[in-house]
Amino acid sequence: MNHIYEIKGMTCKGCEAGVSKILNEIDGVIKANVILEKEEAIIKMEHHISIDTLRQALPEKYQISEKETRNVFQSDAAKGITTDEKTKLQQLKPLFLIFFYLISASVLLHLKNWNTAEAMLDFMGLFYIVFSFFKLLDLKGFPDSFAMYDPIAKRIKVYGWVYPFIEVALGLMFLFRFEVFYALVGTLAILGVTTIGVTQTLLNRKTIQCACLGTALKLPMTQATFIENSVMIVMAIFMLVKMT
Structure with missing residues (x-):
């Protein structure tokens, strides 16, 4: 299952990389793609992970909230796994x-x-x-x-x-x-x-x-x-x- 989250507080590529590292290390996360420009993260999960778990994993400077859920049966391009839909x-x-x-x-x-x-x-x-x-x-x-x-x-x-x-x-x-x-x-x-x-x-x-x-x-x-x-x-x- 894929979820899209809004993440506030990221100001540079270092923040993007740091948030990506933290989210990808959370148990149950298959892949987390963090996009600084859109202030969002697209997270593919093995099972549902509560928003509280995500908030506790991130430093206080970042505010995360869920935007929408995407169907796991969508194609990768439709799911937004890559921002520019490139191979x-x-x-x-x-x-x-x-x-x-x-x-x-x-x-x-x-x-x-x-x-x-x-x-x-x-x-x-x-x-x-x-x-x-x-x-x-x-x-x-x-x-x-x-x-x-x-x-x-x-x-x-x-x-x-x-x-x-x-x-x-x-x-x-x-x-x-x-x-x-x-x-x-x-x-x-x-x-x-x-x-x-x-x-x-x-x-x-x-x-x-x-x-x-x-x-x-x-x-x-x-x-x-x-x-x-x-x-x-x-x-x-x-x-x-x-x-x-």
């Missing part, structure tokens, strides 16, 4: 485009004098710079969204605030070929931990927003996120083996 593939289009441009730029930089290792280092550097840019667009909202699946960010909130700057530093290290060995080790460390969280989320079949491109672009957590991290990890391992 996951369409939602991931920005991610695919970014990867296309990153690969193209890395190849073109070394097209005349091809060097696989150098092209990979440039790809990794550009990857971090571009992805950190999107995270910094909404630095206030990113930590809460990131904490929904990253094991370290869940326990140490400041890590979510620092993470985009770690990406900037690693990106510059790769592009300027500065202490590349330590940048590769750092890549294995941070992306290895994140990939563990992504894997757990996918195995538990939780529907949450991926924070890989921050909160500016609403990307769903899918296998593409796992592949994205895995590509970087494989590259880091390859380069470390090549250096030793």
